[in-house]
Amino acid sequence: MMEEPPECPVCLQSYNTESTLPRVLSCGHTACEECLTNIPKKFPDTIRCPACTVLVKFPPQGPSALPKNIDLLRLFPSISNPTPRNSKKPSFEFVARSWSDEFYAAWKNRILPFDAVSVERESADFAPSSRLCGCLKSDDDDLKVSLLRVGSFQRDEGCDSVFELSYVLRMISCLWEMEEEERDELDMIMCLEERGVSRVLGLWGDLKSGSLYLVGEKLKDFFWEEFEDISGDNASCLAVMGMQLCEALLSLHKEGVSTGCLSVSCVKFDEFGNAFVDLIELIETGRNVYGLISEETCGKPVGALEMGLILKRLVKNGVLMSVEVLFELLKKQDLLTTQASSECLVLYSSDVWPVCLLLLVLLGGKRFSEELTESVSGVEAKVCEGKIEDLLLLYTDFMDKLSSILESKLSGKFKSMVEILRQCCCIDPQARPVLTDLWKCNRELVMNHRLSSTFPLNKKKPGKRKDFCLVLGELCRLVVVGSKELEELESGGVAEEGNLDKDFFGKLSEGKIKYKDLRGHQDSVTGLAVGDGFLFSSSLDKNIHIWSLKDFSHVHTFKGHQDKVMALIYIKGAESVCVSGDGGGGIFVWSTSFPLEEQPIRKWYEPKDWRYSGIHALAYSEDGYVYSGSGDNTIKAWSLQDGRLVCTMTGHKSVVSTLVVLNGVLYSGSWDGTVRLWSLSDHSFLTVLGEETQGIVKSILSLAADDGTLVAAYQNGDIQIWRDDTSMKSMQIQSSAILSVALNGKWLFTGGWDKTVNVQELSGDEISLECTHVGSIPGCSVVTSLLYWEGKLFAGFADKTIKVYYSGR
Template identity: 35%
Template sequence: MGETAVQMEPPECPVCLQPYEFAGSLVPRVLPCGHSVCESCLLLLPRHPATPSAVRCPACNYLVRLPDFGPSALPKNIDLLGFCSTDSRSVGRSQKPNPIYKPNPTPFLRLPWTEGLYGKWKDLLLPEESLSLVSFEDGSGASTAFFSSSHEKNRMVNLLPLDALTSCGTSSSWIRPSYVARFMDSLHRMGEERRNRLRLLLDASSRQRRGISRVYGFWMGPPEERNCLFMVCERFDRVVFDILNEERKMDKMFTLAMMGLDMCEAVIGLHSESIVCGCLFPDCFVLDEYGHCILDICKLLVSGRRIRFGGASSDSALCMSPEVYISLLSCSIASDCRFDNCLSFETDVWSLACIMAMILLGDSMVGTELFQGFGSFSAVGGKGNWSELLLDYYEVWKEKLASKIESLLLETELESLFLPLKSCLSYRPQNRPQVKDIWCCIRSFLTKTQVAPFISLEALEIKGNSVSCAIIGDPCFLLHEVNTVNVETKFYGNSVDNSNLVSLGSGTDALESSNQEKVDGSLTEMLDIDGLKSFSLDGHLDCVTALAVGGGYLYSASFDKTVKVWSLQDFSLAQTLKGHEHKIMAMVVVDEALKLCITGDSGSGISVWHIGSSASHELLKNWYEHNDWRYSGIHSLAVSGTSYLYSGGGDKSVKAWSLQDYSLSCVMTGHKSTVSSLALSDGVLYSGSWDGTIRLWSLSDHSLLSELEDTTTFSPCPVLSLSIDQNLVISSYENGFIKVWKNDMFVASMQLQEGAIFGLHADSSWIYAGGWDMIVTILETFEDDLQVEVRPVASAKFDSVVTCLLHHCGKVFVGVSNKIQVLYSRSV
């Protein structure tokens, strides 16, 4: 049965059973007894004969007194209004949101990745500051750093570069992608198949209780040094051969048994996740702080680099199974030897047995004679029967090695291990036992009995025969240093997922072809930071303080006491509006039937211009809010359609002016400092102040509705700017923070810059913020029923303080000093 979403019914009046509304006759009024009733029902309740001003509460039957001015003088139940539908805010109202914040369908940036991709990988991205003292030079193929988290401090880790392609936006000096954006772009370029194989390996590392090293997550290198994606892995300094080289007596048999048990469990752990290594190397097994043998994921992946460099001629060939080695030598030889379907779980069994033989014999070169002989056959050049010659030569080598192992194990407690080890070295993969058979043999030796009954052998079973990930053939782990490998062999087969085995020893041509196809095929699906351009509009003589769009024009106000009008078609200067005697500090444009441009200055002067059909603008009205020298003038303006103009200033109040006759209609008081910003949405006026508060006022009666609460900070910080995007309210502060409210409930806070943020604009799930740090930060917002996420995407650097911001039709207009910088994408 499908699940149905449970929706909370809006609160309703206990008398008329009608849902409460934010304004009008259905506003919930709180009686002195604490119960709430809608305003219309309070007017209809019967009055007490002895006290006409009193009524009985319909909920508790207490006699309560009504104010002399009627029920409308009772306080509103703000808590009940918080549960009302946001649609009810605009019931019965003709006001419309401020046209400056009208949603625009054209984004400034287009993100190629989906929200599902981000949600799947975001928790694996480590904080940029979690790594310190990063060293990008290491002969092992991996870099090193110190990792710190809430659980660990300054732990040394390995950094493994995952992709040969660098991430986006490294050539531009003035705009840079954010840390998160570079991570997501790198994952996006990786492709779905390679991401799935990488995730499979990470899941195997996290699910195994022991035996496999830990992968902490991912980290993006600095753009100026190594701009690529790194996998952060646990680092171990001691390998298994170190303990054998120590100059002290030890029980070699017991040491082999303990290490062999741990090795088998590690390989079984990978096989249980359908991961085949393809080739295991001695230094892939390390010792942790407790002396346990661990399979090092980082060293395992770096080992693949050795094969890509040297192929069958490298020293890494000493642990390759014969089917892998022969396939690297020649595709035709592998076909003659029937090694087409060579990669399987039994491939790792051979490498594991070879490593155990090295430990037992104390000789790391046990495979030298074998593969030197194989190489000499290859040099002959196609003479003779390859299959029989190689098989005969291999059997001779195998018997020599088996006799050495048998002489050591004979008449010892590990004698029963000889036959399984010999079977593991079989030429044909299908003749080799499973890893669990070796594990059971060693376990029996350590416990001096048969495998304990509490051991679940089902846990050691391999689920299915399909190989989902082959590490040494996975191009996801190609390193930057990969150059040339003269190998033509590719693996294909029924038991192996061919898409996971691009090439076991893929050369430069194959790599470049794969990368070129990936780049050329998705140019329109990448985060094109380098495609962003900019130009400037010059004309002001002092700081630009406000920007607005209306009637096909861009308006810019300045401390030079003028307003510049720019054409949005060719960005030419159409007109300069003059009339202020003081610095202009705020501006708003009415783009309704009656088009107006309204400005306010530091001397409390307000000017209203009529916007004509041409470039002409007529000054309609000019007046002063007050003449008190103690206050710093007009700091913010907002309009409600063609009904009211709202001004906020240094007198700590918000004033409502009629746009019909420009008379003062109402004064809203309550703030304790300058009202720095105003914004409107759905019948509500939001006012931000230097006192650190944001108040909500009803546009119908100009009464106080509530105050936005934020319990994350104890000391208030001045609010510098407000912006509204649908049901989100975003505010910026003097300390470089922005805060986000959804449906008037606090949901997020983030410090974007060190200095104050003066300019802020939210539009169509994007936020643009800039200020004292001379940087504009571009952020993306994502919201669902449970949370709101704010994610930095990019930042642009300017040569002066950013004073104001505006996004319109895919362009970002930035007020910088005495000019306007226009940012746009070449695709817009």
């Protein structure tokens, strides 16, 4: 059977001697002349092979100067398929996590910086309170804010992990550990941007207390003294306030949200005197209701007597709640002595009752509020058999008392409001007037009723979220105010109720990062390598230690260097070896086969001159060459087999501090702040990276590469990331010099003078790259070397120790 003719890997057209003439690149792969002409060239005189993606030399005359593949035109040989660069490798997670990238993206921008808020506890009538006040730092003036605790995370001193998860991810993990209903409520509240409703600014975590807070705008409180007299201008002001409260609740109704209850503390004012409904205070009021009911009932079923006590406490504390919401609340807590019926459905009309009572309290003044409390105290509990009708009768007696106060207190100018306010207090939700009617009634006290309002009294928008009542939601149930559990939480204990003290690290399958110390060196550790089941470590003490990867016990020591060992690599092959370079120019090759010997199997020395300061870096290519980066600003290629110097590569203007090999290219980093690229096939210079910041010299101290990604670490704490030699991101990771960087897939590790190992996670595509700070591991000494292997992080320190960090067992 005739084989298919060979095709160009770019245009997929069969080769011929005319339109698709095959030309051979220096890497050995072939493409047609036309495609090679049209391939983009990011650097002068270089091209990336379309088959193996290696960066190779390209003649300035064009592809016509490349040799033709004559054999390919005559025959149909099998064209070797290069190993795909993106072939899957075993994936090892350093920090296990449960949430998805979509979850992280949805919540990360809602988290305020950890230093953005300063906290001051706010005194409240209900004590203790889960609400604080503070200041949000801004460029202009500090903004007063209210803080409502919605979650909790493990504090640093309470966790046995040496790994400190980053602030943002600690907040993300706290959100992930919440129940889905709680997150949905938070999402809904943070999306509300309605007229007359206070702003919610974001989420903030207090690292000292381990609490996650919802941060809201703090407005001016209501003061009774300003409304002692309800005649004249104050009457109009209160009517305007009633209109604005109705408008605020109507705005919430359009989004499918009802409040369920109100209190005087929920009414706030901006700098222009406009009334607002404070969402933070509203949720706090709901929490107070749960705490009050818990204290009065002690978890026992509610009868008429208990209902009277609950009503008294609610009114005394200024909490105004419609009957059906209270019944639904008791039903959710399994406290009703009867089966709840459909009569207790919570509708939007459930908000008319608390608004009506709130207006009565505001119109009647502080004395009216006291009389309202006295009226509840005077209601005698009926002897009942647990029927819901008896409980409704108790509420009816309360409303009769309220009506009598209404008739006696409100007369004259407010006479027109009496009837509609009485209807608003009807027990049957469907018989109550709507909020728009109450709004119009207030407007008539302010202006001629023929004047139209500029406020659109629209109904609920179609396609919005499902109907939701704040006081019946999970956020109000999250903290039982006044309970023993809350007091324990304030003192740093563990609360059993709610989801506040879920240990993030305990919830992740292998999230706890532990460590093991390896001690044996007598001076600073300079290099790490893994191979043949061993960990190899070099040091300024001139020795190389070998450790077992099974139990991390010390196995052997290579001795022979006369100068400090500066670089170390492992080379796997028919005869696997370890290669080390020292400050005196010596390059030693050690056998890693048993029995291990103390002396090298071969060694050679680099020629010295007055500029020479030793070997700083080593790398290896599969062609059998060892590359050394030196203090004389050069890179040298050596034959591994006999130590013969093959060539010297020049171009750097300062010490060559680091070398890596990736996809057929040798990358060299230098103190001159640039990365130079060299062809492995002929050791010719390809191009240079890092020249875009001319005039600003930042010495490169370490390079790391994996799967097309190159990371350079600088002496000022910056890193720069390239993908396929295209600069993707430059950012500061640490405050001082980064001495070592390790890269494995998405995990990026950096360490240096700040004595901390920082962990970053890389994500994104060929267009954009995200570098997310995952966390850090604090140390007691300068981090001098890093190596990541199969889920374990090896770190060498200036205090002579090596630490192995791992998760799980």
